[in-house]
Amino acid sequence: MTATAAHAPWEAGPYAAALRSGRGPLFLRRADGWLLPLEVERWCAEADTADLSALRRCEGSVLDVGCGPGRLVAALKARGGNALGIDISPEAVRRTVRSGGPALRRSFFEPLPREGTWGSVLLLDGNVGIGGDPRALLARTHEVLAPHGVLLAETAPGDVDERTRVHVVDDSAQNTSRPTAYGEPFSWARVGTAALLRYALPYGWRAEGQWASGGRTFVALRRA
Known part of the structure; x- marks a missing residue:
């Protein structure tokens, strides 16, 4: 699949419509019909107590990967x-810029500004699942961070370690066996804290907390 095809579900269709309206429901749907809700309303609101528990641990310059509508960037700029x-x-x-935070349209796996100098990288809101390969995501984060930089990741609750193919679907997924989907299926991962540590520690990351x-779970990893 081309990069353009992989990006398509996030560039238009139900996801873009949900961000414009600030409302769901919206889901990631596996081939077997299982649905993972995407919390559009929370993403489009201001940073909440759980978000701030992660942002307080940020160090130096912060790269928010998969920033969505920009509440975390806006909160960091306000501080x-x-x-x-x-x-x-x-x-x-567009929404991130309107909220007062700088943002670029860019994949995490494309060249980025100031690679190797970021003090902190955020992978919240399920973004530890990007690409469906936690090892590759950790390796890329290692490249982007400064020496001894910190990764702050939100993990799936429980002992979860899943790689799958999903579609983005809208609220019709609740009412029909043929929900509205946009674009080709793409790879995604759900990784709990224990699984993320299993991937990270043998490759030189150090658990910081x-x-x-x-109701959300987080882990901090230090680039050794």
């Missing part, structure tokens, strides 16, 4: 931080 959001969705980038807030 006087140096932050940049990246996203492959044009609508996400694990915590839960607002």
Whole structure:
């Protein structure tokens, strides 16, 4: 599949419409019909207590990967931080800029500004699943971070370690066996804290902390 085809579900269709309206419901759907809700309303609101529990641990300049509508970048800028959001969705980038935060339309796996100098990388809101390959995502994060930089990741609750193919679908997924989908299926991962540590520690990452807030779970990893 081409990069353009892989990006298509996030560039237009139900995802872009949900960001424009600030409302779901929206899901990732596996071939067997299982649905993972995407929390559009929370993403389009201001940073909440759980978000702030991660943002307080940021160090230096911050790269928010898959920034969505930009609440984390906006919160960091409001606190006087140096932050940049990246996203492959044009609508996400537009909303981030409107919220007062800088953002680029860019894949995490494409060349990025200031590679090797970022103090912190954020992978929240399920973005640890990007690309469906946690090892590749950790390797890319290692390239982007400064020496001894910190990765702040939100993990799936429980002992989860899944790689699958999914579609983005809208609310019709609840009511029909043929939900509205956009673009080709793409690879995604769901990784709990234990699984992320299993991937990270043998490759030189050091666990800095694990915590839960607002029903969400997080881990901090230091680039050794």
